[in-house]
Amino acid sequence: NGLLNVFDHSESAFVSAYRKHTTPEEFEIYVEYIAIPEMKGKIWIISDPMLATGNSMVAVYKALAKISKPSKIFIASAIATNEAILFIKKHFPKNTEIFVAAIDLELTAQSYIVPGLGDAGDLAYGVKI
Template sequence: MITILTKQNSIANHFLAELRDVRIQQDRMRFRRNLERLGEVMAYEISKTLEYFSADVETPLGVANTHLLHQQPVIATIMRAGLPFHQGLLNVFDRADSAFIAAYRHTKKSGEFEIHKKYQNTPNLDEKVVIMADPMLATGKSLVLCCKDLLSEYNIKELHIATVIASEEGLQHVQAFLPDVQIWVGAVDNELTSKSYIVPGLGDAGDLAFGNKE
């Protein structure tokens, strides 16, 4: 299942428009905050699909019945660009555990790239709802590699991918290799450049958030 946030009119469109805007995105703090705000909006949308139980809350004047999350999801992310987006999800799922993975696209002399995974630190994910957050889904190789590793190591109950901009091609790649995953995306763009950047996309999310890499 794929849910595309900007198919509906909402304030999320403003956050995404600012992330894409070649001038506004130069304000690094605002860029990170907009990734965070989209993480917050997406967390709210995902929260509507999770499992709840009936509970009573004692107020100063009586007892109110409500529905509470059966289980907090675990928020996983791929560094670097995932970090502000992860923070947004964590602002909403504020008692969640987190999982961190460091992976990046290493470009070879031929111009092709491969995903280098350097680090993974995660709580036990058995029987957990896991939300894997990475703002950019270009070829989909980073997300497929990282999710496949987690799925082979743990008996994950339900896996969600949260992303801000995806390419059509990348989405197809993820669906082919991770057919049971639920995908939440801000917007879907048509094209990839020869260096696998999304067009129109927003540029390099990690560099915009944290500075140019070497």
């Protein structure tokens, strides 16, 4: 609840996005579930603990953009790669700002950040079943 503790009068949304590997090195992003309040014309803060490739963040944005349009977007992440930042800048609107605490330089062949944090989604929400 880190961001919700800081922005304690904000509404919140939940979007479930995950990787589904087609091969050990290739994957697709699935946006499976979205629960949002009215978001049209509001400032969006989209957070993800780690931005490895940026594919999940772009998939989430595209899913949300089909439903509503923001006045401005902030992206917040603990760790990102330069690859992810460039990919996000390419696919998000110009009114987007990206905030990251650290940049890791290496991705594995499976597109995981090195050293990273492990699977942050599983650590935060439990293993996918």
